Amino acid sequence: MIKKFYVKTTANLKDFIAASLNISKNQAKDIIDSRNVLVNNKRVWIASHTLKEGDVVEILQPQQPATKELKIIYEDEYIVAVNKPPTLLSDREKDSVEFILREKSKNPKIKAIHRLDKETSGILLLAKDYKVFERFKELWEDKIVFKLYLAISHNEANFNHLTVNLPVDDKPAVSHIKLVKKGNGFSYFQVRIETGRKHQIRKHLSSIRHPIVGDKIYGVKKLEHNLLKRVNRQMLHSYKLSFFHPYKNKKIDLVAEIPTDFKNVLNYLNL
Numbered sequence: 001m002i003k004k005f006y007v008k009t010t011a012n013l014k015d016f017i018a019a020s021l022n023i024s025k026n027q028a029k030d031i032i033d034s035r036n037v038l039v040n041n042k043r044v045w046i047a048s049h050t051l052k053e054g055d056v057v058e059i060l061q062p063q064q065p066a067t068k069e070l071k072i073i074y075e076d077e078y079i080v081a082v083n084k085p086p087t088l089l090s091d092r093e094k095d096s097v098e099f100i101l102r103e104k105s106k107n108p109k110i111k112a113i114h115r116l117d118k119e120t121s122g123i124l125l126l127a128k129d130y131k132v133f134e135r136f137k138e139l140w141e142d143k144i145v146f147k148l149y150l151a152i153s154h155n156e157a158n159f160n161h162l163t164v165n166l167p168v169d170d171k172p173a174v175s176h177i178k179l180v181k182k183g184n185g186f187s188y189f190q191v192r193i194e195t196g197r198k199h200q201i202r203k204h205l206s207s208i209r210h211p212i213v214g215d216k217i218y219g220v221k222k223l224e225h226n227l228l229k230r231v232n233r234q235m236l237h238s239y240k241l242s243f244f245h246p247y248k249n250k251k252i253d254l255v256a257e258i259p260t261d262f263k264n265v266l267n268y269l270n271l
Contacts, residue, residue: 001061002058002059002060002061002229002230003020003021003058003059004056004057004058005020005056005057005058005059006054006055006056006057007051007052007053007054007055007056007057008053009053010050010051010052010053011050011051012047012048012049012050012051013032013037013039013044013046013047013048013049013050013051013057014028014029014032014047014048015028016051016057017031017032017037017057017059020057021059028047029047031059031062032044032045032046032047033045033047034062035216035217036059036060036061036062036216036232037057037058037059037060038057038058038060038223038229039051039055039056039057039058040055040056041056041058041222041223041224042221042222042223043216043219043221043222043223045216058229060229060230060232061230061232062232068095068100069085070082070083070084070085070097070100070101070104071083071257073123073254073255073256074252074254076248077128078127078128078132078245078247078248079113079125079126079127079128079132079136079245080101080110080125080126080128081123081124081125081126081241081254082097082101082123082124082126083121083122083123083124083256083257083259084097084116084120084121084122084123084124084238085121085259086118086119086120086121086233086259086261087118088100088118089118090112090114090115090116090118090124091111091112091115097112097124097126098110098111098112098126101126107128109128109129109130110126110127110128111126111127111130111133112124112125112126113125113126113127113133113136113137113140114140114196116238117199117202117234117236119214119233119234119236120234120236120237120238121236121237121238121256121259121262122149122237122238122239122256123238123239123240123241123254123255123256124238125241125254132247135246135247136246139243139244139246140196143194143195144243144244145241145242145243146192146240146241146242146243147192147193147196147238147240147241148190148191148192148238148239148240148241149190149191149192149193149201149236149237149238149239150180150188150189150190150191150236150237150239150258150262151188151189151191151201151205151212151235151236151237152186152187152188152189152212152213152235152262152265152266152269152271153186153187153188153189153205153210153211153212153213153235154185154186154187154209154210154211154212154213154219154220155185155186155187155209155210156182156183156185156186156187157179157182157187157189157210159177159179160178160179161176161177161178161179162176162177162208163175163176163177164177164204164207164208166203166204166207168195168197168198168199168200168203168204169197169198171195171197172195173193173195173197173200173203173204174193174194174195175191175192175193175194175200175201175204175205176191176192176193176194177189177190177191177204177205177208178190178191178192180271181271182271183269183270183271184269184270184271186213186269186271187210187271188266188271189205189210190239191204191205199217199218201236202215202217202218202234202236203218205218206218206219212234212235212236213228213231213234213235213265214228214231214232214233214234214235215234215236216234219234227265227268227269231261231265232261233261235262235265237256237258237259237262238256239255239256239258240253240254240255240256241253241254242254
């Protein structure tokens, strides 16, 4: 659901939203901070932004409340892997995946081995105690974990395969991008990453003019496509994870089912 308002007199964005929705200014600022406000089809996140007569303000549908239901993909006495929904943080905070699993299993030692952005769905691996965490962390640091993501991006790619070798936060970062399908002004990619820098895939795809659909930070600033206004999170999914289990002495291959909202966007764009 998109709420649309027309500006009749000059006002700042926070005051306008508070008055239009009959909510407090603090609540209005929370909505603006969530980057779910468009002014004349452009995403605006400055509360003091000055609105002029004739401006059109749209408040986009926020993410649904976080679910505490977690689908377990794999579990043994050392680790547990879940298909993280795009509404939960990975760790540290209350109601994060880490927190939920600690409560559910009554094991306070459960710890996320890596992280996914809140709006990114897919495989998240957690250790059941600190010793296991440290051992698995070595796998990540040694770059011997296979990590494959799916992404829906703006603009049609003119390549089938592309490697982006571009530092992130002054650290080496490498992403291998494979085109799955393109059309209607969009591209569907598989992205294999050698490194796991913060926002790496989002930054790399944006750097080659293929920002991820729904990305509120590195994505397109102007949203005129009605579908894009209804996408309430970045279309990035951690699809496959493979590694050699140091305790079980065998290779583990994990796959996370593609979530419904991701499938809906693919279907709508005929990708």
